[in-house]
Amino acid sequence: MKVDIQSLGTFNELAHEGAEQATRSMCQMTGLDAVVDVTKITLVGREDVGEQLASGEYVGVQFDFEGELAGETVLVLDRAGSETIAESLVPGGDVDETMARSSVEEIGNIMMSGFIDGWADYLETTIEHSPPTYVEAMGEEILPRSDGDDERDQVFVFKSEIEWVGESVEFYIYMLPEYDSLTSLMASHTDAERDAIPVDKLEVFNEMTRDGTKQAAQNVEMMTGICTEAEVTRLSFAPIEDVPKQVGTDTYVGTVVEFTGVPSGFLLVLFDEASAVHIAEAMMPVEMDADELTEQHENAIEELGNIMTSGFVDGWANVLQTSVEHTPPRLVHDMGQAIVDPLAAQVGQHQEHAFIVDSEMRTDDIAFGAEIHALPNETELRQALDELLVDRADQTEADVEQIF
Amino acid sequence: MPDVLIADDSEFMRNLLREILEEDHTIVGEVENGVEAVETYKEQQPDLVMMDIVMPIRDGIEATDEIKTENPGANVIMCTSVGQEEKMKEAVRAGADGYITKPFQKPSVMEAIEDVVPS
Numbered sequence: 210m211k212v213d214i215q216s217l218g219t220f221n222e223l224a225h226e227g228a229e230q231a232t233r234s235m236c237q238m239t240g241l242d243a244v245v246d247v248t249k250i251t252l253v254g255r256e257d258v259g260e261q262l263a264s265g266e267y268v269g270v271q272f273d274f275e276g277e278l279a280g281e282t283v284l285v286l287d288r289a290g291s292e293t294i295a296e297s298l299v300p301g302g303d304v305d306e307t308m309a310r311s312s313v314e315e316i317g318n319i320m321m322s323g324f325i326d327g328w329a330d331y332l333e334t335t336i337e338h339s340p341p342t343y344v345e346a347m348g349e350e351i352l353p354r355s356d357g358d359d360e361r362d363q364v365f366v367f368k369s370e371i372e373w374v375g376e377s378v379e380f381y382i383y384m385l386p387e388y389d390s391l392t393s394l395m396a397s398h399t400d401a402e403r404d405a406i407p408v409d410k411l412e413v414f415n416e417m418t419r420d421g422t423k424q425a426a427q428n429v430e431m432m433t434g435i436c437t438e439a440e441v442t443r444l445s446f447a448p449i450e451d452v453p454k455q456v457g458t459d460t461y462v463g464t465v466v467e468f469t470g471v472p473s474g475f476l477l478v479l480f481d482e483a484s485a486v487h488i489a490e491a492m493m494p495v496e497m498d499a500d501e502l503t504e505q506h507e508n509a510i511e512e513l514g515n516i517m518t519s520g521f522v523d524g525w526a527n528v529l530q531t532s533v534e535h536t537p538p539r540l541v542h543d544m545g546q547a548i549v550d551p552l553a554a555q556v557g558q559h560q561e562h563a564f565i566v567d568s569e570m571r572t573d574d575i576a577f578g579a580e581i582h583a584l585p586n587e588t589e590l591r592q593a594l595d596e597l598l599v600d601r602a603d604q605t606e607a608d609v610e611q612i613f
Numbered sequence: 614m615p616d617v618l619i620a621d622d623s624e625f626m627r628n629l630l631r632e633i634l635e636e637d638h639t640i641v642g643e644v645e646n647g648v649e650a651v652e653t654y655k656e657q658q659p660d661l662v663m664m665d666i667v668m669p670i671r672d673g674i675e676a677t678d679e680i681k682t683e684n685p686g687a688n689v690i691m692c693t694s695v696g697q698e699e700k701m702k703e704a705v706r707a708g709a710d711g712y713i714t715k716p717f718q719k720p721s722v723m724e725a726i727e728d729v730v731p732s
Contacts, residue, residue: 428715428716431716431718432716492625494632505625508623508624508625509625511623511625512623512625512626515623515667515694515715516694516715516716518694519693519694519695519696519714519715520694520696523695523696523697526697526698526699526700527696527697527698530698530699531699532697532699532700532703533697534667535667536667536669537622537667537668537669606696607696607697607698607701608698609701609712609714612698612701612702612705612712613701613705613709613710613711613712
C-alpha cells in the first residue's frame with residue numbers, strides 16, 4: 210500500500226482546516242480569541258502517543274467516528290482552559306461543576322462535529338460519530354486507547370495545536386484514525402505513478418530512526434557515564450512553514466550539521482541550556498562547576514553533537530548500503546525557532562512539505578534532555594525509501610573488524 | 614616512545630586523545646584539518662597518525678590517501694564518529710591501517726595502536 214506526498218499534504222490540510230473550523234466555532238460561542246498554530250501527521254509508536262501532554266491535568270471531549278474513515282478524536286484542554294471556557298459561556302454566572310462540565314461537553318460537541326464534517330465533505334461521504342464523552346485525566350491518559358488494532362506498534366496521529374491569543378493556554382485536537390482505514394483511504398487518493406511511498410517503508414524508516422536514537426543515547430552514556438535512554442521517536446509530516454514551530458521558543462544549545470547523499474538535509478542535536486551545562490560538565494575530566502556555558506563547555510557540546518549525529522545517521526547509511534556524508538558540526542545557541550528557520554527556508558526552496566524526524570532522550574540521574582531533529586530533503590527521502598530493502602532494516606551496525 | 618600526530622577538528626577530542634596517549638607516546642603535533650595533517654606529517658614523519666574523518670577544508674580520508682601516497686609505510690588509524698560500512702571501506706581504499714569509532718575508551722585506543730604499531 211502506498212501514499213503519495215500530495216495525499217499526505219491534502220490530509221494534513223484537511224485536519225488543519227477542520228481544526229480551524231472547530232476553533233472558529235469555539236471563538237464564536239465564547240468570544241475568546243484562538244488560532245490554530247500547527248497541524249501535523251505523525252507516525253509514532255503506540256506507547257508514545259500524547260507524550261507531549263506530560264503530566265498536566267486535562268479535560269477532554271472524545272468521539273468515536275466511523276464510515277469511510279474510522280477512529281477516535283478528542284479535544285484536549287488543560288483544567289484552567291476548560292474553566293475559562295465555562296466562565297465565558299455563562300458570563301457573570303456562578304459556574305458549578307455540573308454546568309462547567311456540560312458547557313465543555315457541548316462546546317466540544319460543536320467543535321468536533323465541524324472537524325469531522327470537513328473530512329466527510331472532502332471524501333464525499335458520510336462519517337457518523339458517537340455522542341460526546343466528557344473525560345478527565347492526567348497527561349496522556351486523556352487520549353482514547355483504541356483496542357481496534359493493538360497488534361500494530363506504530364500508529365498515525367493527526368494533532369493540531371491551538372493557541373489562545375493573549376493567554377498562556379493551549380489546547381489540542383487529536384485524531385487517531387484506525388490504521389487500516391486511514392492507509393486504505395490515503396492509498397485510494399494516491400497517484401502511484403507520481404511520488405508514492407510504501408507505507409510499510411515509512412514504518413521501517415521510523416524503526417531505523419528509533420535505533421539511531423538508541424545509538425545516540427548509548428554514545429551520550431559512554432561519553433558522560435550518565436545512564437541515558439532514548440525516549441520518543443516520531444516521523445511527522447507538516448507544511449514547511451510550520452517546521453520551525455516544532456522546536457518552539459525555548460533557548461537551546463547544540464549542533465547543526467548538513468548531510469549529503471541520499472537523503473540529504475539537516476540534522477540538529479539540541480539541549481536546553483541547563484542540560485548543556487550538565488552534560489558538558491559530565492564529559493570533562495576536571496570539574497568546572499560553572500552555571501553558564503564556557504568555551505570548554507561549547508567544545509564538549511560540539512563534539513558530543515558530532516558523535517550523536519553519527520550515531521543517528523550511520524544506521525541509515527548501513528541499511529541503505531550507501532554513505533551519508535556530513536559537514537563538521539556548527540555550534541548553535543539561540544531560540545529554537547531561530548535555529549530552525551534558516552534551515553527550513555533552505556529546504557523549502559524545493560518542497561512545500563517536510564518530513565521531520567524527532568527524537569528525545571532523557572535520564573533520571575540529572576536534569577537532562579536532548580532532542581534530535583532531522584530535516585531530510587523530501588525527494589531524496591522518497592528515493593531512499595524506494596531503495597530501502599525492508600529485510601536489511603536491522604543491519605544498522607557495521608563490523609569494523611570484518612573490514613579491517 | 615612512538616611519535617603520534619593527532620588530526621581532529623574538535624579541540625575537546627584532541628585534548629582527550631592527548632590525555633590518553635601522552636603517557637606512552639610523544640605527541641608531535643595536533644592539527645584541525647586534513648591539509649594541516651598532510652603538511653605536519655611531511656614535516657614530522659611521525660610513527661602514527663590518529664586521523665578524524667569529518668574535518669573542514671580536507672577530510673581525513675583524502676588526507677590519509679595523500680599521506681599514503683607520500684609514504685606507503687605510514688601508519689594511520691582513523692579515529693572517527695562515523696560508523697558507516699561504506700565509509701570504512703573508503704578508509705581501507707585510502708590505505709588506513711585501523712579504525713576506531715567514537716566514543717572510545719582508553720583500552721580500545723591502545724589496542725588499535727598495538728595492532729598497527731606493536732610495542
